[in-house]
Amino acid sequence: MKSLARFEENPLLSPANVLPSREGFEVACVLNPGAFRWRGKTFLVLRVAERPLPIPGRVHAVSRERDQLIVTSFAADDPDLVAEDSRVFIHRGRKYLTTISHLRLAESGDGRHFQVHPAPLPLGGLPGESYGIEDCRVSQIGDEFFLTYSSASPHGVGVALARTKDWVNFSCDGLIFPPENKDCTLFEEKIRNAYYCLHRPVGLNLGGPFIWLASSPDLRHWGNYSCIAATRPGEWDENRVGAGAAPIRTEQGWLVLYHGADRRSRYCLGALLLDIDDPSRVIARSREPFMEPVMPYETSGFFGNVVFSNGHTLEGDRLTLYYGAADEFICGATLSLSDLLETIH
Numbered sequence: 001m002k003s004l005a006r007f008e009e010n011p012l013l014s015p016a017n018v019l020p021s022r023e024g025f026e027v028a029c030v031l032n033p034g035a036f037r038w039r040g041k042t043f044l045v046l047r048v049a050e051r052p053l054p055i056p057g058r059v060h061a062v063s064r065e066r067d068q069l070i071v072t073s074f075a076a077d078d079p080d081l082v083a084e085d086s087r088v089f090i091h092r093g094r095k096y097l098t099t100i101s102h103l104r105l106a107e108s109g110d111g112r113h114f115q116v117h118p119a120p121l122p123l124g125g126l127p128g129e130s131y132g133i134e135d136c137r138v139s140q141i142g143d144e145f146f147l148t149y150s151s152a153s154p155h156g157v158g159v160a161l162a163r164t165k166d167w168v169n170f171s172c173d174g175l176i177f178p179p180e181n182k183d184c185t186l187f188e189e190k191i192r193n194a195y196y197c198l199h200r201p202v203g204l205n206l207g208g209p210f211i212w213l214a215s216s217p218d219l220r221h222w223g224n225y226s227c228i229a230a231t232r233p234g235e236w237d238e239n240r241v242g243a244g245a246a247p248i249r250t251e252q253g254w255l256v257l258y259h260g261a262d263r264r265s266r267y268c269l270g271a272l273l274l275d276i277d278d279p280s281r282v283i284a285r286s287r288e289p290f291m292e293p294v295m296p297y298e299t300s301g302f303f304g305n306v307v308f309s310n311g312h313t314l315e316g317d318r319l320t321l322y323y324g325a326a327d328e329f330i331c332g333a334t335l336s337l338s339d340l341l342e343t344i345h
Helices: 337-343
Strands: 025-038 041-052 058-065 068-075 088-091 094-097 100-108 132-141 144-153 156-164 170-177 181-186 195-201 211-216 223-229 240-243 254-261 267-274 282-285 307-315 318-325 329-336
Touching (some): 132 307, 223 267, 318 337
Parallel strands (some): 025 132, 100 132, 156 181
Antiparallel strands (some): 025 318, 058 068, 088 094, 195 211, 318 329
16 A cells, blocks of 8 residues: 555564563563553553573473463473474473563654563463463543453463553453453444444354454443454455454544454455444455565564554554564554555455
């Protein structure tokens, strides 16, 4: 898309810019930030993925039990070890994560140069979060900010909800969607006197990782489910799809940015347009992605060929995307909202 312009400063943040939260660990990735404007500044809610410092000939897994991190180590040549992915491995049928993630704030006066806060947000540590918390979306409703994020454990990945007014004091509602579910984002206003969200359950055997809609009277109890966007065989989003940040209200409808991946796990960005009064009705959908991984920092990294956005800010017609690149870096780009709407078929 012609109006899409990546920041010259990209990557904005890399693992070298973030201190680990504890001794004996290193930051492997900083990625997939939620974004919001507050008190005249731009803030990002970073996903920071840490791992134990490497030991030659060993493969580490990390988890949390209460307030303690537990490191499990296996010999790299263990015949029972299946380690074909940098993010996860399998040992005797059980899956382990090679990193554990927490959420951390970064702030900027100009939206391009960010200072990372030294301490993680006081979230995580619940029984369903022993493998960490990931990929936060931020929605503002009134004077309150709502955080929806993935909670990982040996039982799977679900969606948790937390809220804050000052980014110091938080209340956590715990899981609002049990495993397997993720990529949840809240609409920032009520529709027909109900709250709405997008989320992504994973169908087994039948169905798949599709985008669903749900409504709630109180943000805790959800129902009225409907699938609004499935994967498309042979297309750029044939393997999985998931919603990005909070839908944007426009004159044409609710604009939803989403990520899609093909069977090679190449992640691109597209858009949906939903009816303003009935968001279960899809008016239009991108035939081609408006953003693809083409820059070196997008094609090579912890997990290459990825652009993944779950955070944006909007000023007039200018939409600023904050996105994860190659599952390792945080980058930025701007585009015209009106131009994006014109590209959706």
